[in-house]
Amino acid sequence: LKKKAKAWEKEANEVKLAAVLGAGIMGGGVAFQSALKGTPILMKDINQDGIALGLKEAKKLLTKRIDKGKMKPDQMADVLNNITPTLNYGDFKNVDLVVEAVVENAKVKDAVLRETEESVREDTILTSNTSTISINKLAANLKRPENFCGMHFFNPVHMMPLVEVIRGEKTSDRAIATTVAYAKAMGKTPIVVNDCPGFLVNRVLFPYFGGFVNLVRDGADFQHVDKVMEKFGWPMGPAYLLDVVGMDTGKHAGEVMAEGFPDRMKHEGTTAIDVMFDNNRYGQKNDKGFYKYE
């Protein structure tokens, strides 16, 4: 494997300019981390509100770094200058690598990836930050599937070291090498994994969420479960983690896992995640989920 990795490394293109599609929890986090580590990035969303949220989050994180003495106040502008918000694909011809981070919906991602492919150079690498959707499925309608792979960050992006780089059947070594190199330039620890719904981490995490919703259905108090899991040693319990992830993302990703592994991950009836979602309790993104946030 090490030999293979050395061979891939030689194929890497330098990422001088990146782009992220979607300025939400994950897109905003990717833009912040790329900018912080010195790779300029275009941050595209479909509306100004999305962009404003992404920029607000970046400013909040930078202010925290300054307060903690990790950064000088005059460096804030340099980092923010590395993020170029946009509502269109105008400058995408100069982009070396794109991270797609729009909603967890295969149809939306498919459309966004195809229109992006029309707006970039032939050698630009396209990646998706999907939590669960198969990379081969997303590659199916692309003209250059060899330039496409998964680049799966974890939430919150600035704190979580791991990035899964997912190799699809048609992904080239150049795409993997470039994505691995960009992840390293962002200060992350990339691992290359094969394609399947949920990849590696979410094949572990979603059965855990499944265990949690079953416990709640059996009558457990979610706050109690969270406290127990914290005592067990996890930084937070499953209910709080779902609030951080976002109930919409959790629900849609859970559906992809159930479709991919029906015998192992399908849930009968309504789960606690469905109840939260149906009651518009999306978690920290709209200040109410299992818990309330002001």
Ligand code: NAD
């Ligand atoms: P989010 O709802 O916070 O953000 C999605 C953003 O995409 C919104 O700002 C929306 O306006 C924008 N968007 C929608 N359609 C668009 C389009 N056509 N072009 C550009 N922008 C568009 O969602 P999120 O939690 O950041 O999740 C984004 C992706 O990252 C999903 O695929 C999700 O599964 C994945 N992911 C999420 C987490 C998590 O913990 N939330 C972790 C890892 C991966």
